[in-house]
Amino acid sequence: MSVRAPSAFPHTVVVVGSGIVGAATAYFLAKQGVEVRLIEAVAPAAEATGAADGAVSVASKRPGPMMAAALSGVRLYRELAEAGLFSGLFKSRSTFIVAASEAECSVLQTHAAALSAAGVRVDLLSQAMVRQRMPAVSGRALMAVEVHDEGHAIGYQIVHRLLTAAGIVVQRRTMVEGILSGARANVVRGVMTQHGPVEGDAVVVAAGTGSGRLLGLSDVLMPRKGQLLVTERAPELNAGLPGAIMSGRYLLSKGSQGGGQGAPARGLGLVIDPLRTGQFLIGGTREDHGDRLTNDVGAVAQILRDAVALLPGLAHVRLLRSFAGNRTAVADGLPLIGRVSGCDNLYVATGFEGDGICLGPLTGKAVADLVCGREPSFDLRPFDPARFGVREVAA
């Protein structure tokens, strides 16, 4: 295992990127008394974090390291909400996976059993129970699985809270051009930015897709566009939904989309999340190609068509905003978290694709522990960047 702790407690740490992962890392480092230099190319939560669906959820996970991580991630949100740090920002709610065909029902039952076996609290709801519990949901819903103890958090709000609580001043609009090598071959001493060098006892790269360029991992990281929609306030319809509604249709394609091969260029996984404001967040797409700045009517209409099929009342609500962002995906579908092989004090944390909001705080805490020579609170081995070999990084 390459997540060996450095010998000395760091005084100053450079963190590159102020998405949710960088902000959480900065927060937990600052809490341990480390001086943090948080460097950001644009502004906090300007990329994937600011365009995320905000699911803090295990509902769509299969047993394995990502499910284990997601369970820890949800637990940490709950703890931080209770401790006050995330108070008012974490909406505790269930996720309801809804099946609309016989085929979906049978897959959904299998999925529920797998979740249950992994220790997730789930309930099977019959058609009648769905109707009683969620009268606003379409009669086409034949059954549903309620996944308890899930939640929702808005990425940019979490980032703002973390940075505010730690009193961190972000160096905005500062592009990192490279990593600075130290006196010894396996040590770095900071980063070079467009405004000059920034030095530290350790460097954490949490720069999303931009991490690839800095760490020689460009062939491993790729952007995955997602489009999302926000409605106006619809308090009655919103209040009638006890949690997020997820289409069970995705479960049908389970197994046909493994590990990046044969993955569709453009996919849709429908989730309708009732927000605290009375609005709805509806998403989203997953696209291998596409400009993150744009939304196309084909995708938007398709998302909404599926959403209205599940929740017919949405047809009478107005769409207020559409947006899109690029998540960072890793070639093998698992994030990169840990020390960069060949360097004692260089770390990476990126590649969460659609799970960044759920796993961001957990990851930040684990990376801060690593950097400070403490044992991380969850098992990072499956995410060890060493699985892609040693790369040439420092300039």
Added chain:
Amino acid sequence: MRAENRFTLFLIPSRGAHVTEPDVLVIGGGPAGLSAAVEAARAGLAVELVEQRETIGGAIYRQPIPGANPMPQAAAAKARWNTLSRAFAESRVATRHASVFLGVEADGLVLVDDRRSGRVACLRPKAVVLATGAVETVHPRPGWHLAGVSTVGGLQVMMKERGRAPQGRVLLAGNGPLLIAAAAQMARLGNPPIAVVEAGDPLRRVCGGARMLRFPGLLREAGRYLIDMRRSRVPWLRGTRLAGIEREGEAFSILLEDARGTRRLKADRVALHDGIRPNDFGLPPDHRGAAPGPLVLRAGDCREALGVLAAEADGRRAGRLVAQHLSGKAKDVAEAERVIARNRGAQATLAELFAPLPGTMPFEDLPDHTVLCRCEGKTVGDLRALCSRPDRLTGREVKHNGRFAMGSCQGRFCAANTAALMARMHPAAPPPVPEDLTGRRWPARPVSIGSLVQAASQDNEMTDEVHK
């Protein structure tokens, strides 16, 4: 399980042969849009006009509703409208009424919300002329957001539609020549305002006054307004600022401040106006030709708010530029540009004449409780709290974390004011622009999900009705 397993494959609905394709789509049936449509049609192009209302004319030439008497208006304005509306009728340009432009989507399709049919039309014109006019600026003041407080331009449009003045004691306040124009119109309709509160003092600006001599038309117009006001004994309180509006039973108690001190007035209605600015919220940027997507040009007040004469000329200019772009033949826009330049000069002179006096400047000493964003109920104090820390937030962060410009008006009322206030708080930082808060994504206006679902589900039926 990996995140990607949450997603199933979907196909983009085909949208080929059945999409109607005018050469030019003009957005907005005011003076700029109408003259752009006329010019493009004269060049032989197939033009359609998109107008959100049932009648054309825009705010300036707003037509009376059925049964209402037209408001008395100056002969020159009447003649201009007659000429323009006749030319438009003769151009036989098809108009989509009750239709709202939503934007240009990623693949270059132009989205128009047809509120009659309850369906979003997807069009693929070669060019789009955006002529969405101006919006009024209303600076934040305590109480500006209360029910019963409107804009002066809004009152004017109401008078044009109904042919009568608003009832009760009406106070007009703010800055600029529109205030005296509206006061004169109210006087002619029999209910003059109780006062016009003006932040500037044009009668004391000697240089600006001298420059006005170059614009005799404007001088005559202003003179007529002032005579009408004088005849109805409407006080013109210059160098005065409206510092707050409070509800007092059925009426408002209004706090006024000038160099001599403060006083209070009572009124039943208040109308505010601090100038106009382009109505460019959520509009796509100008775009000249590179695929995908149509040529996009702005015309009239939504490009530069210079008033009706410039708007009409700018419409001609845009119509000719579109024709030039699509035909490759050079078109003469020099005449239109001369008119625009002259009106730019006139507006600059007016702005100088009406410049607010010290002590009446907007954004000065606003109390924390002043509402900035009325959709989300966010105040000046909320913004100050967000922007007073050492970590300087960008416009987009202020939007996200303060919820400014996130409500259903999509920032129309608060984005510019929020950006201006942020710039005042940190004069050294790069000033935020309203677009940092509003963004530029479609839909430019909220749109019914039911209508949007129709957009792609009925592709093979998308023979959008056009109302001739």
